Amino acid sequence: MSPKTVIVGGSVGGIRAAQALRSQGYVGEIVVIDAEPNVPYDKPPLSKGFLNGTIDFDRIQLISEKELSDSEIGLVLGQRAAAVDVSEKVVRLDGGHGVGYDDLVIATGVRARPSPWNASEGVHLLRTLDDAQSLKRDLLESGSVVVVGGGFIGAEVAATASRLGLSVSIVDPLAVPIGRILGDGVGERFIGLHHANGVATYFGTGVESISGSRGNLVVGLTNGIHLSGDIVVVGIGAVPNVEWLASSGLVLDNGVVCDEFLRAVGQANIYGIGDVARWHHPGLRRLVRVEHWTNAIEQAACVAANIVNPSNPVSYSPVPYVWSDQYDWKIQIAGETVDASSYSLVEDPANPNRFAAVYVDEAGLYSGIATVNWPRAMIQCRKLLETERDVAVPLALLRQMV
């Protein structure tokens, strides 16, 4: 009998894993199961082009009917996995139906952290297509929005809303929200970007309450200020979707805990990928969970290789990469910047909206790079991260490029 891989979660991680299996010559059966009824779609545009109306739904689909049938990938939509029986090798769906597997890929991602403030009507989260459609409708009918959370998704929503002509305020308990990722000096520039686009920032202050209803919401801040908005968007992080695994015996701790080969610890034929996977990073020697698109597809490719060739598994030790689009800034980040100890800036005198920050670790070695509006510099420095630890090399390269 031919083997069977079941993939739970049909977003970018799950779909790309199925495709990578075929690409790598897997001949068994492949079934992808997702709780959502929508055909698989991609999430990054939900806070950007899809939200502002420049990109339609058909442009954000992850795979076409034809690709599914050409690659013989089975898709089960609108069915939630409720449990997995590891000894019987069966996934139980809501309603009790069982789906047997030889290899199981867990790709259930994360969900938006719910608003802790008594959410009344007009308070939005943003994670799914339904969220984005309902937010889009409300944005088009509103004059003002308060965004709670100054991370990437919050900043992108603020940028999109201001482009659509709304009056926008953005709140975050951190004084320099992006500083957590890129250092305070770089983070200050992102605050300047909000201001340059007419968005009011309330950073370094928390939210105490949200009251009222759509068209007339009031956000009470811990510093006593009250902000009013027709709608509110809460973007305060995400929670891994692991509840369905509670009875499985798998190790769950802020995600599905996996070894360096992305196998759920203690399991030979169960893997975790994407936002839900917390794996032992062999380079950093600790458990890491990453909520970025490129990480999900790279893990999908790694797991496909390990399913096809289990006796010779490859470990997953990526150079992380993430992008974000805010206002007219195209932001790209590669490598380690969060734990970096310092950075150097390289600016382009010909273009004030273009710069790069090069990061070093505690040992003073090249560890990461962030660029704004500078894709060519980014790719060169991103490639260097694979081979070069001397920070003088990327710096010289960048200075040569301006």
Next chain:
Amino acid sequence: MPIIKADLELCQGYANCVMEAPKLFDISDDGVVVVLEEEFGEETRGRVEAAVRSCPVSALRIEE
């Protein structure tokens, strides 16, 4: 021979394709993809398919 097609209007210069297949793709000064070699042989199909799937805006496709 199959060839690689890039939609330069869609491309955002994310460069995941360059990381997957540095011999086939690069980024121009304007920040969009350059296909270094349009034609490819069967031995590189796996790489090209991986590059196509790695593009966040589906700007790449294979024409048979």
